Amino acid sequence: MASPATTQTVRPLAALGFAVSGPPQITDVVAEHLRLLGADRDGPAADGPEGATTLSGGGFEPARATARWADPGSGLVDEATVQAATGMMAVHGRRDGAPRGLAADYAATATAVLTVQGLLAGLVGQARGAGPAHVTTTADRAGLLTVSQYLAAAGADEGEAAELAPGGPPFTSAEGVLFELETLDPGAWAGFWRALGAPADAMRAGWRPFQFRYATACAPFPQALHTVTRSHLLPRIRQAAAASGAEVCVLRTLAERALEADGAAPWSLRPLPGGPAPTGAPGPAAPSAGRPLAGLTVLEAGRRIQAPLAAHLLGLLGAEVVRIEPPGGDPLRGMPPACSGISARWLALNRGKRAVEIDIKDGADRRRLREMTAEADVFLHNWAPGKAAELGLDADDLALVNPALVYAYTSGWAGRLRDAPMGTDFMVQARTAVGEAVRPEGEPPAPSLMTLLDVLGGLHGAEAVLAGLLLRERTGHGVRVDSSLLGAADTLTGPALRRAARGEAPRRPARFRYPLPTADGWIAPADRSAAAAAAYDLRDLPTADALDLLDAHGLAATAVTTDLADLHHDSRLGGPVGRDAHGAPAVPDPWSFA
Numbered sequence: 001m002a003s004p005a006t007t008q009t010v011r012p013l014a015a016l017g018f019a020v021s022g023p024p025q026i027t028d029v030v031a032e033h034l035r036l037l038g039a040d041r042d043g044p045a046a047d048g049p050e051g052a053t054t055l056s057g058g059g060f061e062p063a064r065a066t067a068r069w070a071d072p073g074s075g076l077v078d079e080a081t082v083q084a085a086t087g088m089m090a091v092h093g094r095r096d097g098a099p100r101g102l103a104a105d106y107a108a109t110a111t112a113v114l115t116v117q118g119l120l121a122g123l124v125g126q127a128r129g130a131g132p133a134h135v136t137t138t139a140d141r142a143g144l145l146t147v148s149q150y151l152a153a154a155g156a157d158e159g160e161a162a163e164l165a166p167g168g169p170p171f172t173s174a175e176g177v178l179f180e181l182e183t184l185d186p187g188a189w190a191g192f193w194r195a196l197g198a199p200a201d202a203m204r205a206g207w208r209p210f211q212f213r214y215a216t217a218c219a220p221f222p223q224a225l226h227t228v229t230r231s232h233l234l235p236r237i238r239q240a241a242a243a244s245g246a247e248v249c250v251l252r253t254l255a256e257r258a259l260e261a262d263g264a265a266p267w268s269l270r271p272l273p274g275g276p277a278p279t280g281a282p283g284p285a286a287p288s289a290g291r292p293l294a295g296l297t298v299l300e301a302g303r304r305i306q307a308p309l310a311a312h313l314l315g316l317l318g319a320e321v322v323r324i325e326p327p328g329g330d331p332l333r334g335m336p337p338a339c340s341g342i343s344a345r346w347l348a349l350n351r352g353k354r355a356v357e358i359d360i361k362d363g364a365d366r367r368r369l370r371e372m373t374a375e376a377d378v379f380l381h382n383w384a385p386g387k388a389a390e391l392g393l394d395a396d397d398l399a400l401v402n403p404a405l406v407y408a409y410t411s412g413w414a415g416r417l418r419d420a421p422m423g424t425d426f427m428v429q430a431r432t433a434v435g436e437a438v439r440p441e442g443e444p445p446a447p448s449l450m451t452l453l454d455v456l457g458g459l460h461g462a463e464a465v466l467a468g469l470l471l472r473e474r475t476g477h478g479v480r481v482d483s484s485l486l487g488a489a490d491t492l493t494g495p496a497l498r499r500a501a502r503g504e505a506p507r508r509p510a511r512f513r514y515p516l517p518t519a520d521g522w523i524a525p526a527d528r529s530a531a532a533a534a535a536y537d538l539r540d541l542p543t544a545d546a547l548d549l550l551d552a553h554g555l556a557a558t559a560v561t562t563d564l565a566d567l568h569h570d571s572r573l574g575g576p577v578g579r580d581a582h583g584a585p586a587v588p589d590p591w592s593f594a
Helices: 024-036 079-086 088-095 106-127 139-146 148-154 186-195 200-216 223-229 234-244 254-260 306-316 344-350 363-374 395-399 425-431 452-475 485-501 527-533 543-552 564-569
Strands: 016-021 050-057 060-068 134-138 178-182 247-250 267-271 297-301 320-325 354-357 378-381 406-411 479-484 522-525 557-559 591-593
Touching (some): 024 106, 050 106, 079 522, 106 452, 139 148, 139 452, 148 344, 178 234, 186 234, 200 223, 234 247, 406 452, 425 452, 425 485, 522 527, 522 543
Parallel strands (some): 060 134, 297 320, 378 406, 406 479
Antiparallel strands (some): 016 050, 050 060, 134 591, 178 247, 267 479
16 A cells, blocks of 8 residues: 555545435435544535445555445335334334324444445544454334333333333423423532422432333323423523523524534544644554454543443444443443443443553542553543543643644534533533434424433544544644534434525425324334335334335335344344343444455
8 A cells, every 4th residue: 555645634534535425315425524633625516326435646546435225125115214214213103102203314324434434434544554444324223222221221120210101201381382491410409499489399200211211211290390381481491491500491492503503514533732743652452344443442531421422332343342330330330220230231242351440530640641642542421521621631731741642522512602502412412402303393393302412412423533543643643622412413404504594494394204003003104215105004004014015006115123132132233232241242343354
């Protein structure tokens, strides 16, 4: 391989060009991300059922990627059928009590980001001495990754710690304004409802489902709480939140978000201070086409989903991931339900990582962390804004001990919005109009209780780290990379925001991606077949017969997975759902390299 061209910009794909073809829901995002990373487009895209992307130039051998909905013959032919088969409709629909399709193209967006990850990882591998690779991604594997925590819980040794039943936010004020409520503190929860005069029993009964909604994708708290908010004007509700320490966020519309969208990339990269630095001696493992990050070390100080998922993906690409956990270990290890005594959800994001306990509030332990960082390639965290600088662990601080470091911060807002609320998944969904984008016309907007942005934010975080590693290989400089839930929201809502900016209706039409009931389940027509399929009454037909009927009329459809445990033996899916050493369900890797 020729020596990769060196660039002194923050465009890791500078001097490379790309050509792309395939389903526009996938390839439009691939092309936009490659462009934002500095590559030039070599021609217009061509539509088709299978996506093909080639990156070439800059001294690299061509990097190639294939992206498709699923394996041929699976019957999964588009966004709707992939959502149905992988359990996404089941999880998103828990709040409503029945499967529902996401009106935004979530599986396609995740597939696109994973495709770019695969291309970047291949180039990093080439720069480190591996041969060129051809990466394949499929939307069904991407879909399994997005529901992996829910699937893990469904296959655990014990039941859920909170009830799986319909219900959840948003709340409504007396003026009819929809808003999200957020707090991680039971005292703030109680103070908010006490200030509004909520019944004590409803307040107490509501905390557990509210607290667990991130895990269960539903929140069946007492209807009395909704009744309480409807009796107060929004200013009074805001006053109660401010006094208690809770936060509220009014749901924005897509039209409002389109007016303020700044067009920023979903991540940012900047060189760390100091001159070019050696990237260190090669690790004991040599990179290969299938494990391009082998020999690299990632330190991850992450909580919940976003940063741990990003590090998990880097581990699947060959990196050694070391989790920085507080004394006593990550408390989420014990979050039910468990497999072999360890949280099944925690394992979905953290299996295979090595853990080191460090008290970041202790000066000696912080010195130890800096010593570890001096030998690492990536430091990744999602601490609260300002915490890293307060601890002396910000990018510029750690560049002093390792000028070749890729310092990655995955946050809620990336400092892009003034007066932004707490940067949690559902608050970002509310503020960025995801609540409108995921639901069609005729439905009140409501953020999905599936953690859409935490997962997509984790995918963006891994993508940003890979871009940073490639930039480091090409320039010799350490890099700071920032990604956010806001960036993930902008990627997901991009098509709707562009419709809004053109003055078109930004939301999908009424009943878009609604599954059709059968005698024993549900089926989901492909988007192109949905209008014609809705004309048939399938309620008295078994699912298999309903699918045969539609197929006889040339209409594509597939069965909706309603029990995630069924994914273990679903022949439609391109990769087996297995079990890890603890017995927890494990989804297949989202890419394959050849």
